[in-house]
Amino acid sequence: MAATSSGATVPQGRKFRMRDLFEDARVIQMLALGFSSGLPLLLVLGTFTLRLAQSQIDIKAIGLFSYVAMPYSLKFLWAPTIDRLDVPFLAKRLGRRRAWMVTTQIATALAMVLMAFSDPTNSLALLGLGAFLVAFCAATQDVVIDGWRIEAAGTDMQGILAATSNLGYRFGLILAGAGALYIAAYGGWTLAYLIMAASMSIGLVAALFAGRYDRKRETVEAAEPPKRASAMDRMRRAVFEPLTELHGRMGNALFAVLLLVALYRMPDFISGVMANPLYIKLGYDLPQIATIVKLVGIWVGIAGGFAGGWAISRFGMFPALVTGAFIAAASHLSMAWLSTGEPELWRLAVTVSIESLCGSFAGIALITYMSSLTTPGYAATQYALFSSLYALPGKLVAGMSGFVVAAYGYPAFFTMTAAVGIPVVALCFAVGRVPERAKASVATASGNPVEAPEISPTGIPAATARAQT
Template sequence: MVSASNVYTSPRVVPLLVLGFASGLPLALTSGTLQAWATVSKVSLQDIGFLTLIGSAYTLKFLWAPFVDRYAPPFLGRRRGWIFLMQILLALAIAAMGLFSPAGHLGALAALAVGVAFLSATQDIAFDAYSTDVLRKPEMAAGAAVKVLGYRIAMIVSGGLALILADKWLGWGHTYFAMGLLMALCAFVTLISPEPESPGRPPRNLGLAVIEPLAEFFSRRGAMTVLLLIVLYKLGDAFAGALSTTFLLRGAGFSVSEVGTVNKVFGLAATIVGALLGGSLMARMGLYRSLMLFGILQAVSNFGYWVLAVTPPHLYSMALVVAVENLCGGLGTAAFVALLMALCKHEFSATQFALLSALSAVGRTYLAGPLTPPLVEHLGWPTFFMATVLIALPGLLLLWWRRAEIRALEGPG
């Protein structure tokens, strides 16, 4: 059995921290941070809700994943070549977002954000396939945890630090320039990351790249219910987080700098603890037990937002809620990523992971985003956050129902 210290220092695991950071950086810049920018620019709540549709590329990325599986840039291999190319294009596109503002050019800014989301989703296709291919089986839990750690650190930087920079130091435009520079720096790590020890052979043609991954997956027993589980598992978390930035600013009455500071300090600390703890617990508990425990915790953590909604604004209470949410959300995401990786065959890792992870975004993009504004308007913030706990229950019940299939994925060591 590989020790925790050895597995976390593996040359295949360590680069996933920075690559996970690059994967997570664009999401907040086209969702939470853009949401905050639009909020302080007096954009209507309904328009802010529709901005969540920018994330559609993350849901639809399985449509062009076979292209990424079949073809490769003429440098750095089939996986790293795509990652590097997308990182360079993302650096330019994110910086370009700083040239517009929600108040005067909401349409143009939204269109550019859609482009960023497309490039980011394509980077995710290649990165998820790379991490699935490069990790040895004993490294899977640690690799999933490190991916989540890097991803969530990026969410703190682009969703917490970015708010502070925009509010106190750089302004919104220059903050987006700085985020583009960070993405460019991540590309250097891609250059020195190792190739998979046994790289899979690309499909012989694009048609086979489309058909074979789907045929193999749907030939499995219980395939449809596993897909439904992927949609439902983090649905409560998605509803609670859809307008969380707007709630903290407009509903709970905190300032932009307060939200940014708490996200940066307490969110980052909880993220680090959650990711590393998640990897260690998964190695001991197994995949199914980890998914169940972490899923319950991430559902219960939504009660924290209810507390903020019914009490006067206090910085300490917000810090505690943000810390608990990041800790529980990080645990749940680490286990969820490990599940997706376990479900993929190496021959089709790009397309299968893209399909599965895109399904996981269905709830966030097409349910939580559009439905949260009317639910908040009809229920009010306190009742809404209570409802998000109930929304999480169907996914946990389905997980329990398919426990035999999930346990079969764990395999030996």
């Protein structure tokens, strides 16, 4: 049994009920907070690269500008600070979590305003600074919202809140993708970014009305050794012990596992930066891109997520992991095919559908795999390591993608990204079953069964539904 915020007890792991949407305010609040998490992402990635491409910015520069989104991959570096420091003035009135949410949401909106009034042709550096500030503030907001979600509910509600958050996140992506492009097509980029900045008020209102769930620091300090542990001791327990536990459980296979995590989505991260410039070069206009890529693509991606969750439940994690690695990389050949033809809408729809379906399937498989690698007690730190690692190498390499396109052209570039999938599939066969073997040995030694990750209604592991961003 688990306690709810009202003090009642409910069975752990209970299924989602439609009346939860109306009876529990946390569900609606999580929907709005998920929206404010998803909204900024495309404004510094896909929508941002479209704005640059439409302004005739050099393809090499567009590739380099993908680095402004690096805070999303490095947020684990300053995440511990969020639990240690209070926002002056606001923390006493709103609580630590809510104060940080309000602060980061306002800061994100102000950075969007800076982007709105920065012209790529005349103020490219200022626009890049605005994009970096949006990414930094939004990534920090994600850390705070994750912390609020975990502390706001017991295990009985985590699946529901994670699924609801993911739904809100998708709504944010749709507005920042299709919505921003439609507005830009008819009202200009300044208006589009100003409306996006105003839309952050949805999350702001949710943060102000959200419950005050802050774990007391005294409980953390009480768990520390007597006489106050040194900073080095706290660092060792917080960082090194989870890593030592991973190596002790997996042995040297851990290094191959980390390599697999780092490479699994690399083809998607590399090719994604050049997709929007390709659409502009072929002659597709903003309303067409908004409809096919940002609307159809999002919903096909949701279907791909459901397909991935179903495949994991039906066939197991390992077959889904191998399948996802193969189809996600192979789907980039459709981009190579698109780049060699005329700008026909049916060709764009086919390509985007293939890419979105396969990419989302692979994303669910990887999230489930990473979740299965963690151990209770160390799950947060271990998962933070994996979720940062899976995005970081791809984003580092993606910055050079413009130089490859400039030298070899789009067809060769997307063929190269598809070829990256060959060693990834080989690694899947080599270490894809490591979590099963490692946890089986732990279960045998302890005499306790080890459960597979819970799959939420969206097909995503319940505790990590939003991590694929």
